Amino acid sequence: MKHTLSVLVEDKPGALSRITNLFARRGYNIDSLAVGQTEREGVSRVTLRVDCAEHSLEQITKQIYKLVNVLKLTELTPDDAVEREIALFTVAAPPERRGELMAFADHYGARVSDLGPKEIVFEMVGHPEDLDSFEELVRPYGIKEMVRTGRIGLSRAVRH
Amino acid sequence: MTRMTGADAIIRSLEAEGVDVCFGVPGGMIIDTYDALYRAQANGSKLRHVLARHEQGAGHMAEGYARASGKVGVAIATSGPGATNLITAIADAWMDSTPLVCITGQVPSTKIGTDAFQETNATGITLPIVKHSWLVQKASDIPATIKAAFHVAQTGRSGPVLVDITKDAQVAELDFKYPDHVDLPGWNPPRKVNQRQIISAARAILEADKPVIYAGGGVINGEASAELLELAELTGIPVVTTLTGKGGFPDSHPLNVGHPGMHGMKYANMALNRADLVIAIGARFDDRVTGNVSAFAPNARVIHFEVDAAEIGKIREVQIPICAPLQPALAKLLGELRKQIPEGREGPAEWISKIAEWKDEFPLRYELGDLLKPQQVLEAVRDATAGRDDIIWATGVGQHQMWAMQYMVCDRPRSFITSGGLGTMGFGVPAAVGAKAARPDATVICIDGDGCFQMTSKELTTATLHGLPIIVVLIRNGYLGMVRQWQEMFYDERYSQTDLTGPIPDYAKMAEAFGAVAMTVTDSSELDAALERAIAENAAGRSVVVDAVCDSQEKVFPMIPPGASAADILEYGSHEKVKEFEAR
Numbered sequence: 001m002k003h004t005l006s007v008l009v010e011d012k013p014g015a016l017s018r019i020t021n022l023f024a025r026r027g028y029n030i031d032s033l034a035v036g037q038t039e040r041e042g043v044s045r046v047t048l049r050v051d052c053a054e055h056s057l058e059q060i061t062k063q064i065y066k067l068v069n070v071l072k073l074t075e076l077t078p079d080d081a082v083e084r085e086i087a088l089f090t091v092a093a094p095p096e097r098r099g100e101l102m103a104f105a106d107h108y109g110a111r112v113s114d115l116g117p118k119e120i121v122f123e124m125v126g127h128p129e130d131l132d133s134f135e136e137l138v139r140p141y142g143i144k145e146m147v148r149t150g151r152i153g154l155s156r157a158v159r160h
Numbered sequence: 161m162t163r164m165t166g167a168d169a170i171i172r173s174l175e176a177e178g179v180d181v182c183f184g185v186p187g188g189m190i191i192d193t194y195d196a197l198y199r200a201q202a203n204g205s206k207l208r209h210v211l212a213r214h215e216q217g218a219g220h221m222a223e224g225y226a227r228a229s230g231k232v233g234v235a236i237a238t239s240g241p242g243a244t245n246l247i248t249a250i251a252d253a254w255m256d257s258t259p260l261v262c263i264t265g266q267v268p269s270t271k272i273g274t275d276a277f278q279e280t281n282a283t284g285i286t287l288p289i290v291k292h293s294w295l296v297q298k299a300s301d302i303p304a305t306i307k308a309a310f311h312v313a314q315t316g317r318s319g320p321v322l323v324d325i326t327k328d329a330q331v332a333e334l335d336f337k338y339p340d341h342v343d344l345p346g347w348n349p350p351r352k353v354n355q356r357q358i359i360s361a362a363r364a365i366l367e368a369d370k371p372v373i374y375a376g377g378g379v380i381n382g383e384a385s386a387e388l389l390e391l392a393e394l395t396g397i398p399v400v401t402t403l404t405g406k407g408g409f410p411d412s413h414p415l416n417v418g419h420p421g422m423h424g425m426k427y428a429n430m431a432l433n434r435a436d437l438v439i440a441i442g443a444r445f446d447d448r449v450t451g452n453v454s455a456f457a458p459n460a461r462v463i464h465f466e467v468d469a470a471e472i473g474k475i476r477e478v479q480i481p482i483c484a485p486l487q488p489a490l491a492k493l494l495g496e497l498r499k500q501i502p503e504g505r506e507g508p509a510e511w512i513s514k515i516a517e518w519k520d521e522f523p524l525r526y527e528l529g530d531l532l533k534p535q536q537v538l539e540a541v542r543d544a545t546a547g548r549d550d551i552i553w554a555t556g557v558g559q560h561q562m563w564a565m566q567y568m569v570c571d572r573p574r575s576f577i578t579s580g581g582l583g584t585m586g587f588g589v590p591a592a593v594g595a596k597a598a599r600p601d602a603t604v605i606c607i608d609g610d611g612c613f614q615m616t617s618k619e620l621t622t623a624t625l626h627g628l629p630i631i632v633v634l635i636r637n638g639y640l641g642m643v644r645q646w647q648e649m650f651y652d653e654r655y656s657q658t659d660l661t662g663p664i665p666d667y668a669k670m671a672e673a674f675g676a677v678a679m680t681v682t683d684s685s686e687l688d689a690a691l692e693r694a695i696a697e698n699a700a701g702r703s704v705v706v707d708a709v710c711d712s713q714e715k716v717f718p719m720i721p722p723g724a725s726a727a728d729i730l731e732y733g734s735h736e737k738v739k740e741f742e743a744r
């Protein structure tokens with residue numbers, strides 16, 4: 001099963017490899033990984049998406065929690081988190097099919113970030129699953145290149 | 161604040177941590193630190209350094225020191241091969257939760273990443289086997305880093321840390337002030353004990369009919385032996401101790417039911433197997449203890465006292481987890497039990513007498529023969545030291561180690577030092593030297609195998625030159641015996657690459673070359689006199705090797721075949737049953 005972990009770490013060399021090593025040594029692949037600054041100086045947030053068994057995940061999260069540079073760890077669950085990702089797609093776009101592509105893009109809120117005679121570079125920010133859907137939709141047209149940042153997320157705003 | 165070099169600061173920091181002995185081997189990238197040590201010693205510093213003959217030896221010495229004393233062991237090495245030679249000891253300390261601070265030199269910061277002479281990425285290579293590591297590239301970072309290193313090594317579940325310090329950081333100057341606190345916001349090992357869990361544990365303990373305490377090395381590391389003893393006596397609950405937990409509860413106590421596991425006593429395994437409550441204390445359900453996990457203590461509820469949250473529920477589901485330092489946790493449990501225990505309550509008498517029957521029915525046994533039997537040698541060693549409270553045992557890894565576990569009597573914590581989790585051949589001699597450095601008053605006896613001895617015997621030189629005399633009882637069975645045993649039992653007697661027999665090496669000559677007294681014993685009639693002399697020579701300051709030439713065919717029993725469960729345990733002389741077992 002897929003899980004999203006959000007880990008606050010001190011900005012120290014090796015902090016990231018200590019975390020990823022705990023997955024690698026058990027033979028788990030990391031689907032996506034995003035690291036960036038937070039509201040606190042010297043503290044980064046690592047957002048990891050992994051496909052691993054529940055029991056292993058529990059073991060790995062306990063091990064992550066023990067790392068000296070790790071300040072906090074939470075699992076982001078779909079209901080309780082806002083999740084976003086950015087993707088760029090270079091899609092083959094002969095003039096006769098551009099109209100359809102633009103309609104899809106419009107529907108999904110993707111933007112054209114560059115344009116050539118034979119292809120369009122779309123940029124899309126959204127929920128990772130919406131990115132997946134858009135990707136599926138344009139795939140038959142020919143995705144020449146694609147890149148995704150990996151998902152990031154935060155807990156939902158406090159309601160009360 | 162005093163102006164000094166980074167190298168001086170390393171030495172000053174070690175002194176500030178109260179280190180009295182450290183172990184190591186110098187080299188180009190740590191030479192400045194050794195120079196600082198030399199100057200400090202010339203100025204009257206009490207910090208002692210033991211020059212090992214191999215960095216692995218230095219690491220195991222630091223482990224032996226830590227395990228015998230309860231203090232942090234310190235090992236020092238140069239970059240590159242010095243650091244890589246330390247790795248086995250770091251891995252060993254990691255597996256057995258031995259607190260270690262390893263200091264390695266590193267190439268100058270300007271050369272890092274260039275494949276400079278003797279550059280290896282020490283923090284990278286050791287990443288999965290340390291609690292934490294630091295690469296220090298600035299002299300001014302040295303004091304705080306060493307302070308943090310000692311703190312991390314010994315708080316929570318103890319274990320090894322590495323401080324890799326570049327040459328330029330050792331050479332540059334700083335204003336030295338040793339910090340009085342650490343700044344590690346992410347390091348928060350458990351400190352409190354959850355009282356509600358303690359109450360549940362006490363209730364479960366009083367409700368159980370067939371409870372067993374399963375005590376591991378954590379009892380010793382967590383300094384909880386006294387509380388464990390009180391717990392057993394207060395409740396009348398029998399105790400099994402693991403290999404690394406040996407001595408955490410007195411072996412000769414009437415409630416001691418021996419050691420569980422692959423080569424543990426049959427009665428210990430039976431007790432665990434039939435228990436309705438297992439109280440695990442600082443133990444981690446290692447596969448060498450549980451055998452087939454699904455058949456391990458199948459009818460038992462489990463209470464797990466453990467300082468490392470990641471161990472709880474890792475292997476076996478736990479009904480009552482208590483994640484806390486063991487000493488205060490057990491102290492709280494004792495308090496709660498005293499409140500809950502009804503006046504005049506007796507222990508689980510029926511259960512105890514059942515276990516006593518098993519003890520009678522399935523004692524450890526072996527048969528004498530024409531040749532010396534390893535068990536016979538160990539019994540003689542045990543008898544020669546009976547009643548003494550100043551003996552520390554160290555062992556190698558293999559059959560002799562299992563026999564040492566079975567036959568030696570340890571009534572005190574920190575008196576049995578062995579490589580449990582990693583099973584590192586060659587651990588024994590250097591660990592014994594380190595233990596002697598920690599406890600010069602003790603008589604340190606290493607039970608070693610001929611295979612193991614050949615890996616690290618050179619550290620006898622260190623023992624001789626540094627006034628750290630030890631006794632080695634060499635169980636010379638002419639084989640990598642433990643592997644041979646598996647080949648005999650499970651590989652149709654194809655003895656692939658396990659034969660060590662032949663005229664060389666001459667163990668007695670080796671021992672003498674290292675400055676030790678050597679005695680070769682081939683007959684049981686010579687044993688007692690040889691041991692008596694060994695102990696006397698050792699008391700007079702000499703290392704001694706008792707080279708006991710033993711039967712190579714002898715196998716360790718009982719044995720739970722790999723992958724089997726306690727119910728399938730094979731007793732002495734019953735190894736034909738392996739075939740039956742395999743046929744199933």
Ligand SMILES: Cc1ncc(C[n+]2csc(CCOP(=O)(O)OP(=O)(O)O)c2C)c(N)n1
Nearest residue numbers: 558559560583585609610611612640641642
């Ligand atoms: C460093 C290392 N290499 C290999 C092994 C595998 N191994 C386990 S026990 C053993 C044999 C040990 O031989 P010896 O020291 O003679 O002890 P014995 O079993 O004969 O008592 C071996 C090779 C190991 N545990 N450690």
Ligand SMILES: [Mg+2]
Nearest residue numbers: 609610639641
């Ligand atoms: Mg041998």
